[in-house]
Amino acid sequence: MNIGIVGFGGVGKAFVKLLYDKKNYLEKIGLDINLLYIINSTVGIYNPEGINLKNLIENLDLNKKLDEFYASKYINTNFNKMIEIKDIDTLIVMTPTNKETGQPGLSYIKQALENKINVVTADKGPVMLAYKKLNELAIKNNVQFKIGCTCGGALPTVNTGTIDMAGADILSIEGILNGTTNFILEHMENNMVSYHEALLEAQRLGIAETNPSLDVEGWDTAIKLLILTNVLMNQEKKLSDIAVKGITSLSLNDIEEAKRENMKYKLIGKTTNDNGNIHMSVNLEKIDISHPFYIVNSKNKGVRYISDTLGDLTIMGGASGVRAASASILRDIININC
Numbered sequence: 001m002n003i004g005i006v007g008f009g010g011v012g013k014a015f016v017k018l019l020y021d022k023k024n025y026l027e028k029i030g031l032d033i034n035l036l037y038i039i040n041s042t043v044g045i046y047n048p049e050g051i052n053l054k055n056l057i058e059n060l061d062l063n064k065k066l067d068e069f070y071a072s073k074y075i076n077t078n079f080n081k082m083i084e085i086k087d088i089d090t091l092i093v094m095t096p097t098n099k100e101t102g103q104p105g106l107s108y109i110k111q112a113l114e115n116k117i118n119v120v121t122a123d124k125g126p127v128m129l130a131y132k133k134l135n136e137l138a139i140k141n142n143v144q145f146k147i148g149c150t151c152g153g154a155l156p157t158v159n160t161g162t163i164d165m166a167g168a169d170i171l172s173i174e175g176i177l178n179g180t181t182n183f184i185l186e187h188m189e190n191n192m193v194s195y196h197e198a199l200l201e202a203q204r205l206g207i208a209e210t211n212p213s214l215d216v217e218g219w220d221t222a223i224k225l226l227i228l229t230n231v232l233m234n235q236e237k238k239l240s241d242i243a244v245k246g247i248t249s250l251s252l253n254d255i256e257e258a259k260r261e262n263m264k265y266k267l268i269g270k271t272t273n274d275n276g277n278i279h280m281s282v283n284l285e286k287i288d289i290s291h292p293f294y295i296v297n298s299k300n301k302g303v304r305y306i307s308d309t310l311g312d313l314t315i316m317g318g319a320s321g322v323r324a325a326s327a328s329i330l331r332d333i334i335n336i337n338c
Contacts, residue, residue, distance in 0.1 A: 004037035007094035015326035020053040070205040090118040102126040113137045120332040122149040146332035157320030168307035173271040177224040178300035179320040180215040206321040218246035218282040224267035242280040
């Protein structure tokens with residue numbers, strides 16, 4: 001299987017290392033993955049025989065950039081040239097998420113599908129804005145469009161909803177979909193510190209970004225909820241359809257009161273289908289031990305589906321971080337070939 005990568009940040013680099021680490025495993029299951037292209041916003045490298053992963057990783061560990069790889073075995077390239085040559089089976093899109101336009105990932109995905117190339121994406125923007133159209137394009141061209149990394153990374157939220165709930169109408173989706181906010185809430189509770197102190201600790205540990213607004217204001221949860229809703233409930237909802245409230249207003253007094261009641265605060269995204277009326281929200285909820293999310297701790301995530309025929313299904317856990325995200329991309333690649 002020949003693949004190309006577009007977008008080469010932290011997840012992309014982790015994915016290359018994972019491919020190298022999992023070489024023996026992939027050989028055992030009969031899957032030969034050959035990386036031909038790596039393209040980022042400024043440069044691209046290409047080897048029609050396959051990029052040497054060991055050499056690439058050694059140079060990445062020395063903090064060398066892609067444009068330092070030019071040699072007789074690496075050809076300077078770009079996305080358009082890759083599409084023209086058309087010697088890959090699957091494109092991996094790991095461009096940064098733009099929740100307003102979905103670009104540039106949206107254009108890359110569309111062109112790849114139109115040229116009968118499978119796509120696996122970690123970019124949430126194109127999926128939240130145009131999943132239905134992109135999936136229809138994939139079906140029309142007899143290729144696959146995989147999005148598992150966009151909704152919980154290592155937690156198989158999409159696969160569970162599409163495969164394990166197949167044949168059922170999903171009436172409700174409920175999820176703790178952001179590990180950063182879950183960590184902050186637990187740190188507040190365990191150490192009885194303010195939101196700002198817990199945020200600083202999350203940033204110190206590298207769990208929260210320098211600008212954490214996407215996480216703590218609830219938008220990352222909303223984006224993932226939107227994707228799950230549109231994919232699993234066959235909707236075309238928009239981010240503006242979701243009532244969103246984050247965790248920034250939670251006080252230490254709120255935490256203390258919840259502890260006295262043996263309850264916990266969790267940031268929960270929720271979609272319900274009430275006789276065809278879809279209601280979507282992201283909000284802090286105070287839950288007790290009877291709720292399955294009560295034991296979703298630290299950076300872990302969880303999702304719960306309630307259906308008409310298969311009942312109530314909850315999955316929890318899933319590693320966090322760039323390696324876990326890259327593992328969810330590899331999972332999608334493997335599933336394409338199953």
